[in-house]
Amino acid sequence: MKLRLNVNGEIRSADVRPAELLLDVLRENLGLTGVKPGCRHGDCGACTVTVDGLPMKSCLMLAVEAADKTVETIEGLQDSPVQRAFVEKFAFQCGYCTPGFIMNSHALAHLHPKADKATVREWLQSNICRCTSYEEIQEAVEAVLSSGQPTSRMMN
């Protein structure tokens, strides 16, 4: 089927099977390889994107389910406060989990700019970092929240 998706502010179309997962369509059809496959089972969060502003594991969603929604991937962020904070706080080692963490944190900062520690913790528990950068990731997110700066939106 022909599918039109609103991704990173652009309308993109792809020929997909209805059984195709959003994760695979973003990577294979649209070339957005910043969306990382990990467990493909909803456990690791590496594949997190935002859908209508909410973090979503793209391995748990069909691409057709995203048809009338706005999808944002790491490629859609450009020098956002969360990205900068991750660099400043050294919040990654190998970097494989980073796009998922950033998309989740970006949504959190946007939806709950005054999130308390417990909420930050709860949201971050959706993602796994095999390199165990958890302390630094939490510091990066808290730095963005306490700075009070608005989360910049997508590239366009």
Add this chain to the structure above:
Amino acid sequence: MIPFDFNYYRPATIEEAVALYMRLDQKGKWPLYWSGGTEIATFARLNQIYTEAVIDLKGIPECRALAVEEQEMTLGSALTLSEIHDSEIFPLLGATGSGIADRTSRNKITLGGNVCSELIYKEAILPLLLADSDVIVAGVSGARRLPIAQLFQRSMQLAKGEFLVQFKVNTSYRLRPYTSVKKRKQSAIGYPIITVATLTTESGSRFAFSGLCDFPFRSEEIEKILNQHELPVGERIRQAEDRLPAPIRSDMLASANYRRLVWQVTLEDLLANMEA
């Protein structure tokens, strides 16, 4: 990648969904209702489930209803666990639901999908059992409303083509004292060794359990025993164990003996706190 093909349908009405299901079933398409789709997608990837047609219930307004009225609250089956938690409509359900999976997954997992899950846990059913909810079920002969205790007997007893539309909960249960405790093997995310939810009414406390046996349950017989304040807590728990509806589960997460211990300690703590 899901290793087989299926068609995707998104009906806008209850009638359309049921008619689609029956038609696709007659054509041998093995249709499945799709709510959050998290279980179907993950099982399908591992070839543990097969379908040639999924019927997404999220386009049906009744399945997405969320309302508190004077008499009763309405919770649509296709609401996500995050939506229910954030709405604060039924705090016990919000709290129990927020122990399931993780925050991002709960942006997709729905109430209806969780209580119809193939897995044994179905933790979101505990508050619905405790609050004597009614369920609106749609099928070929229209919609019917029935008490959850009648519909849920170890699993949802649905006829071919039927699906859950809504849960109706008496508003008087909304702000009653409650507890929701989940004990996992390790870490903050994961399936429960046991989950216990309680709700206190004028006539005593109600208790429901997930993880302990092969299905979630509430037992009035066990509640009667646990509410016998004249008996020591340990004796009540011992008697309650004799009335469990099935053997204590033993699996990779926990042996039956360890599960029993976790259950006993959790109940001891809960009863001590509730009666303090």
